[in-house]
Amino acid sequence: MLSKDMSRVDLLVVLASMGVVLPKETKLPLEELGKRLGSALDASQEMAALLGSPPVNLDLLFKWASNPGKTLFKASQRGNFTELTTGEMEQPKKGPGALKSDTFKELRQSVLALSYSFDHNIRQTSFVCQQIKSAIALRILEVYRVKDEVPLFFLEFKDLVSSAKEDLENLTNAFFPSGDLNTIEVSHLEYCAILKLFKRNSTKLADKHRSDTGGLGKKKGSTKTFVLPLCPLSMQVLGKLTSDVGCEICGEKIASKCSQCLTVSYCGKECQRLDWPNHKATCKSLKGGSWHPIDLFDMPELPPGVGDQAKHRFVMNRLDPFTSSSGLHSTTGDDAPDSHRGKIFLAKFQAPLMGGVNPSMMIYDRQRSFQSFWRKNSNLETFNQAMRVMGGRPKFYKWVRWVGENKMEICLDRSPASDPVW
Ligand SMILES: [Zn+2]
Numbered sequence: 001m002l003s004k005d006m007s008r009v010d011l012l013v014v015l016a017s018m019g020v021v022l023p024k025e026t027k028l029p030l031e032e033l034g035k036r037l038g039s040a041l042d043a044s045q046e047m048a049a050l051l052g053s054p055p056v057n058l059d060l061l062f063k064w065a066s067n068p069g070k071t072l073f074k075a076s077q078r079g080n081f082t083e084l085t086t087g088e089m090e091q092p093k094k095g096p097g098a099l100k101s102d103t104f105k106e107l108r109q110s111v112l113a114l115s116y117s118f119d120h121n122i123r124q125t126s127f128v129c130q131q132i133k134s135a136i137a138l139r140i141l142e143v144y145r146v147k148d149e150v151p152l153f154f155l156e157f158k159d160l161v162s163s164a165k166e167d168l169e170n171l172t173n174a175f176f177p178s179g180d181l182n183t184i185e186v187s188h189l190e191y192c193a194i195l196k197l198f199k200r201n202s203t204k205l206a207d208k209h210r211s212d213t214g215g216l217g218k219k220k221g222s223t224k225t226f227v228l229p230l231c232p233l234s235m236q237v238l239g240k241l242t243s244d245v246g247c248e249i250c251g252e253k254i255a256s257k258c259s260q261c262l263t264v265s266y267c268g269k270e271c272q273r274l275d276w277p278n279h280k281a282t283c284k285s286l287k288g289g290s291w292h293p294i295d296l297f298d299m300p301e302l303p304p305g306v307g308d309q310a311k312h313r314f315v316m317n318r319l320d321p322f323t324s325s326s327g328l329h330s331t332t333g334d335d336a337p338d339s340h341r342g343k344i345f346l347a348k349f350q351a352p353l354m355g356g357v358n359p360s361m362m363i364y365d366r367q368r369s370f371q372s373f374w375r376k377n378s379n380l381e382t383f384n385q386a387m388r389v390m391g392g393r394p395k396f397y398k399w400v401r402w403v404g405e406n407k408m409e410i411c412l413d414r415s416p417a418s419d420p421v422w
């Protein structure tokens with residue numbers, strides 16, 4: 001019998017289906033992979049932005065008022081720019097034939113199915129997996145609205161396992177004594193992912209809701225939980241979740257850095273020795289380089305009266321969630337990108353597009369974990385030096401490292417051996 005706990009391989013596959021692609025040979029412990037999946041699930045529900053930190057107190061929310069103009073299904077569609085421009089979310093092939101790499105898409109569809117059913121007055125759903133002869137039986141107890149626009153489903157669920165004595169149908173019928181039921185076939189991996197999502201969210205509910213005796217209640221052994229519509233992860237989140245993978249070579253905990261350039265970390269001497277053939281060129285190019293602090297802004301300086309020079313960091317690209325409630329996804333400076341925590345990375349600098357008194361270069365990393373502007377006036381000498389190094393080209397790639405909020409250091413006199421694939 002297949003397990004309902006995800007294996008290392010499963011965790012890596014589900015994370016990858018969300019865009020969190022970690023090296024296959026990563027030695028990150030199982031527990032850490034599970035944690036990352038948890039964070040990814042939180043982020044895809046925009047948990048922090050919508051609900052703040054747990055516990056989640058449902059008494060503070062308004063109940064969802066039915067509105068013929070805006071169905072729950074519509075309100076639950078939370079895509080990104082790609083989905084917005086191509087229309088609907090791509091339909092995954094559900095059920096036992098589903099691709100493992102589509103697990104996150106399936107999961108999103110399943111949560112959407114809850115709103116679709118609810119719009120049609122069906123509160124009960126059963127996610128059936130024939131491979132493990134199990135069903136997640138759930139009943140929606142209430143729908144709330146968060147920040148006016150986003151539905152939150154308060155529900156109870158139970159993981160039903162058929163046995164020699166009782167088959168799945170009997171078990172399901174016993175759990176739902178009456179009412180319409182929506183049955184959805186899911187793959188084994190999606191089943192595990194749904195369970196993980198429900199169990200994790202349950203721990204975030206305030207005690208009074210978890211122990212609420214409403215619904216089918218304790219006698220049926222159901223668990224109270226909630227779920228928010230899932231949206232694709234933003235590049236910022238992806239950057240965070242793919243960072244800190246440990247030793248360059250084996251992924252184990254970091255014990256030392258390359259003393260020559262301080263840009264790579266290892267678990268010990270053995271891995272450092274193994275990595276030397278790869279690292280040699282970068283190391284030599286960085287050794288003895290000089291670093292200059294630079295200040296970054298969210299936007300170039302615009303002529304007076306044009307645009308809003310908001311202080312928040314502004315990231316927008318094809319993968320960022322686009323939801324009617326949040327509009328363009330933006331985060332405040334407190335959330336400064338830490339996807340390169342202490343590490344040196346390559347950034348792409350684009351020559352100023354606009355002339356004017358205070359031209360600026362646009363800077364971003366390969367993961368697009370941030371996109372910022374470096375204005376000439378903020379570091380005049382370094383900026384001029386950079387323009388000389390750029391020498392009329394439209395762009396260059398330089399080593400940088402974060403040293404603070406909106407502050408980084410750039411190594412101008414060193415370059416990667418060749419322009420990286422971007
Ligand atoms: Zn190692």
Ligand SMILES: [Zn+2]
Nearest residue numbers: 258260261283
């Ligand atoms: Zn080195």
